[in-house]
């Protein structure tokens with residue numbers, strides 16, 4: 279089996295992610311997108327290519343969720359949260375790169391840059 283590392287798995291741990299289950303199946307190992315979302319485990323390296331769009335979309339949606347929390351919180355709290363999130367994501371990105379999960383690493387990198395841009399826009 280081809281395991282995502284523990285930190286990367288955090289990205290996929292929310293039940294709402296199951297809405298991304300569109301019945302797609304990896305032609306090589308027959309792992310379905312739903313199975314991947316539930317377990318965080320893919321059957322082979324090819325799965326990353328097959329599910330690339332869904333993985334990126336999921337990470338993008340999480341970013342949207344962070345923005346939403348930021349709006350309801352005070353600016354100060356949201357800024358601290360964004361900084362913590364950046365640190366967390368950078369660790370995840372490094373681990374993903376080490377594990378050669380380049381799709382995840384790239385998506386995390388984009389997310390980090392977006393968060394950093396938010397910090398610049400919200401100077402206190």
Ligand SMILES: [Zn+2]
Pocket residue numbers: 304305306307308309320321322323324325
């Ligand atoms: Zn596969």
